[in-house]
Amino acid sequence: MQSFSSRFSFILLLVFTLFALIACGNESPAEQVHPPIEVNVVRAVEHSVPIGGLYPGRTVGSKEVQVRARVEGILLRRAYTEGQAVTAGQLLFEIDAAPFEVALNRVKAQLAQANATLSAAQRRWQRAQELIKTNAISRRERDDTESDLDFAKAAVKLAEAEVQAAKINLDYTQVKAPIAGITSREAVSEGSLVGPDNSLLTTITQLDPLWVNVSLPDKLVLGIRRMIERGEAAFEGKREVEIIVGQGEQYPFYGQINFTESAIDRRTGTVQLRAIIPNPDNALLPGQFLRVKLHGLMSLNSIVLPARAVLQGAQGTYVYKVGKDNKAEMVDVTLGMDADEGVIIESGVDAGDLIIVDGVSRVQPGAILDPRELEGANDSSPSEPEPIGPAEGESAQADITAAEGDGE
Structure with missing residues (x-):
C-alpha cells in the first residue's frame, strides 16, 4: 500500500512539472524595443533649378564639301x-589642260575675226552717213549698212563670251x-x-567649328513646352550645351544651339537640335558619339530631391519622410524631369517635409527615426549627419527609455 502511494505521488509530481513547463513555454516574451534608426534627411524646398540630363549626340563637320571635276x-x-x-x-x-588651251586659242581667233568684221562695218557705216547727206546712196543701202554694223557688234560680244567660257574651263583643270x-x-x-x-575626286570637311546633332526624346521636348506654357520653366541666360566625352571627361568649350527641328522624327521618336562648338585643336572628329548636357533651361519653384531618395515599388515611386513623433511615413510621389541636383518632384512632397536620403534601406513604415538633416537638398553624396536638434533627439530617447522601463 505504501509502495502504491509513493508511485502515485511521483506520477502527480511529473504531471505538475510537465504543466509548469508548458505554461512557461507559452508565456510571451517581453516586447523588444529597437533603438531609433539613424538616417540622413533633407528638407524639401521650392527653388529654381536647371533642368539636367545627358542626351546622345554626334559630331558632324560644319561644312562637308564634295570636290568634283567640272x-x-x-x-x-x-x-x-x-x-x-x-x-x-x-x-x-x-x-590635262591641253584640249582646253586649244579651245581657248580657237575662240580668241574667232574674237579677233569678229573685231575685224566690226571695224569694217563701222567704216562702211561712217561712209554711208556722209553719202546719205548728198543723196549718193539710197536709204535702203544706208539701213543695210547699219544692220551690218549691229550684226558685227553682236558677233564680237558672242566671241567675247566664248573666250570667257574657254578661260573658265581652262581654270577648271x-x-x-x-x-x-x-x-x-x-x-x-x-x-x-x-x-x-x-566627277567626285575627294571630300573636304571643316573641323573648326564642328556641329553636334543632339537627339532629345519627344516626351522631354513636349514636357518642356508644357512647363513653359504653364510658367513652370523658362530660359535664362545663354542656351548652351556642355559636351561630355569618353568616360565622363568634360570638353573645355561650350557650344551654342543654332537650330531646332520643328517636327518629331517618326523613325526614332526624337527631336533633333544642333549646336555649334569650337574645335581649335581638332580634339573632336566628325562622326564621334558623345553625350550632351543642356544649359539655360530652368524649372521654376520646383522641389528637387536626390535620386537616391526615390524608391521604386510595385505601386510606383515613393519616398520616406519623417512624420509625427519621428516616425517614418511612406509617401507616393510623381516624378518630373531630371535636374542638375536630382529629380524634380511634381506631387507627393510639400515644402518643409523632411525626406530620408541615406539609410532608407533600413526603414519601414512606422519605424522610429533619429533624423540628421543634411545642409542642402542638392547634396548628392552621403555626408556626416548633423542632429536636427536636442529637443527632438531627447524626446525620442525619452520614449525609448520609458518603453524599456515598461518592458522590465
Missing part, C-alpha cells in the same frame, strides 16, 4: 596629301579647295578619265 579630261596629278589639312584655294588636282578643312582620300587615281559621270 570638266572632262585625264586626271594628271594629285597635289595634296590625303587626310591632311588644306587651305581655301589650295591646288588639289590637275586635269586646276581643281582647288573651296574651303579649308581636312581632306579624305582621293576617289579617283591619276590617269583616270574624269567628267560628268565620274
Whole structure:
C-alpha cells in the first residue's frame, strides 16, 4: 500500500512539472524595443533649378564639301596629301589642260575675226552717213549698212563670251579647295578619265567649328513646352550645351544651339537640335558619339530631391519622410524631369517635409527615426549627419527609455 502511494505521488509530481513547463513555454516574451534608426534627411524646398540630363549626340563637320571635276579630261596629278589639312584655294588636282588651251586659242581667233568684221562695218557705216547727206546712196543701202554694223557688234560680244567660257574651263583643270578643312582620300587615281559621270575626286570637311546633332526624346521636348506654357520653366541666360566625352571627361568649350527641328522624327521618336562648338585643336572628329548636357533651361519653384531618395515599388515611386513623433511615413510621389541636383518632384512632397536620403534601406513604415538633416537638398553624396536638434533627439530617447522601463 505504501509502495502504491509513493508511485502515485511521483506520477502527480511529473504531471505538475510537465504543466509548469508548458505554461512557461507559452508565456510571451517581453516586447523588444529597437533603438531609433539613424538616417540622413533633407528638407524639401521650392527653388529654381536647371533642368539636367545627358542626351546622345554626334559630331558632324560644319561644312562637308564634295570636290568634283567640272570638266572632262585625264586626271594628271594629285597635289595634296590625303587626310591632311588644306587651305581655301589650295591646288588639289590637275586635269590635262591641253584640249582646253586649244579651245581657248580657237575662240580668241574667232574674237579677233569678229573685231575685224566690226571695224569694217563701222567704216562702211561712217561712209554711208556722209553719202546719205548728198543723196549718193539710197536709204535702203544706208539701213543695210547699219544692220551690218549691229550684226558685227553682236558677233564680237558672242566671241567675247566664248573666250570667257574657254578661260573658265581652262581654270577648271586646276581643281582647288573651296574651303579649308581636312581632306579624305582621293576617289579617283591619276590617269583616270574624269567628267560628268565620274566627277567626285575627294571630300573636304571643316573641323573648326564642328556641329553636334543632339537627339532629345519627344516626351522631354513636349514636357518642356508644357512647363513653359504653364510658367513652370523658362530660359535664362545663354542656351548652351556642355559636351561630355569618353568616360565622363568634360570638353573645355561650350557650344551654342543654332537650330531646332520643328517636327518629331517618326523613325526614332526624337527631336533633333544642333549646336555649334569650337574645335581649335581638332580634339573632336566628325562622326564621334558623345553625350550632351543642356544649359539655360530652368524649372521654376520646383522641389528637387536626390535620386537616391526615390524608391521604386510595385505601386510606383515613393519616398520616406519623417512624420509625427519621428516616425517614418511612406509617401507616393510623381516624378518630373531630371535636374542638375536630382529629380524634380511634381506631387507627393510639400515644402518643409523632411525626406530620408541615406539609410532608407533600413526603414519601414512606422519605424522610429533619429533624423540628421543634411545642409542642402542638392547634396548628392552621403555626408556626416548633423542632429536636427536636442529637443527632438531627447524626446525620442525619452520614449525609448520609458518603453524599456515598461518592458522590465
